[in-house]
Amino acid sequence: MITLEQITELIEHRRTIKPIDAGGEPNYLDKSIPQQTLEQLLENANWAPTHGLTEPWRFTIFQDDARGNLASKLSQTYTQHLLPADFSQAKHDKLIGYAKHTSAAIALGMQRHVGKIPVEEEVIAVACAVQNLHLAATAAQLGGFWSTSPIYDLPEMRDYFGFAGSEDRCLGIFYLGYPKNQWPTRKRTTPGDITKKTNWRN
Ligand SMILES: Cc1cc2nc3c(=O)[nH]c(=O)nc-3n(C[C@H](O)[C@H](O)[C@H](O)COP(=O)(O)O)c2cc1C
Numbered sequence: 001m002i003t004l005e006q007i008t009e010l011i012e013h014r015r016t017i018k019p020i021d022a023g024g025e026p027n028y029l030d031k032s033i034p035q036q037t038l039e040q041l042l043e044n045a046n047w048a049p050t051h052g053l054t055e056p057w058r059f060t061i062f063q064d065d066a067r068g069n070l071a072s073k074l075s076q077t078y079t080q081h082l083l084p085a086d087f088s089q090a091k092h093d094k095l096i097g098y099a100k101h102t103s104a105a106i107a108l109g110m111q112r113h114v115g116k117i118p119v120e121e122e123v124i125a126v127a128c129a130v131q132n133l134h135l136a137a138t139a140a141q142l143g144g145f146w147s148t149s150p151i152y153d154l155p156e157m158r159d160y161f162g163f164a165g166s167e168d169r170c171l172g173i174f175y176l177g178y179p180k181n182q183w184p185t186r187k188r189t190t191p192g193d194i195t196k197k198t199n200w201r202n
Pocket of ligand 1: 016
């Protein structure tokens with residue numbers, strides 16, 4: 001059995017690492033992820049808690065040449081759906097850069113079970129699955145990044161991803177890759193300060 005110290009170390013070590021930095025430079029090595037590793041990450045995702053055992057998570061994975069296709073689809077959708085006043089070339093280039101410079105992109109789907117489980121609980125279950133995936137990726141020395149954008153959940157993007165049910169949703173794209181640079185550090189409330197967010201009732 002793993003110890004509390006080991007799981008704490010893994011949880012603290014998990015980091016968001018994006019495929020490109022703010023200047024558009026790749027953050028991931030140009031290296032594919034073995035199929036066996038990807039399947040193991042997905043198996044870990046599948047162990048997330050799920051009310052009613054609906055297992056609402058669905059994944060569509062883009063690798064190799066499919067990444068270019070995803071980048072083109074994102075570019076087309078972003079350009080078509082944003083009013084000219086809202087269009088940001090920088091945002092557009094960032095979304096496209098993520099897809100081009102990732103080792104794998106995983107579209108995160110939520111399959112609705114209407115009448116069985118409230119939608120919030122299905123969204124939460126998918127988030128738990130993504131956290132499992134991200135923690136497992138950390139153990140495989142992979143950086144991960146949960147990217148969200150309203151355009152991912154547009155009907156045409158859902159169709160493209162194969163999340164076809166009328167109430168299904170796309171909750172983001174999860175990018176994965178082996179980091180080029182040093183594993184980043186990030187701050188959190190110090191352990192002592194967590195008490196400020198906690199009510200203790202003894
Ligand atoms: C549901 C969800 C959506 C996120 N969407 C974005 C996003 O669209 N863009 C972004 O820069 N970071 C996004 N993040 C990642 C956060 O920026 C990141 O978790 C935060 O900076 C803390 O860094 P860490 O994950 O390394 O601890 C998202 C995280 C979550 C949980």
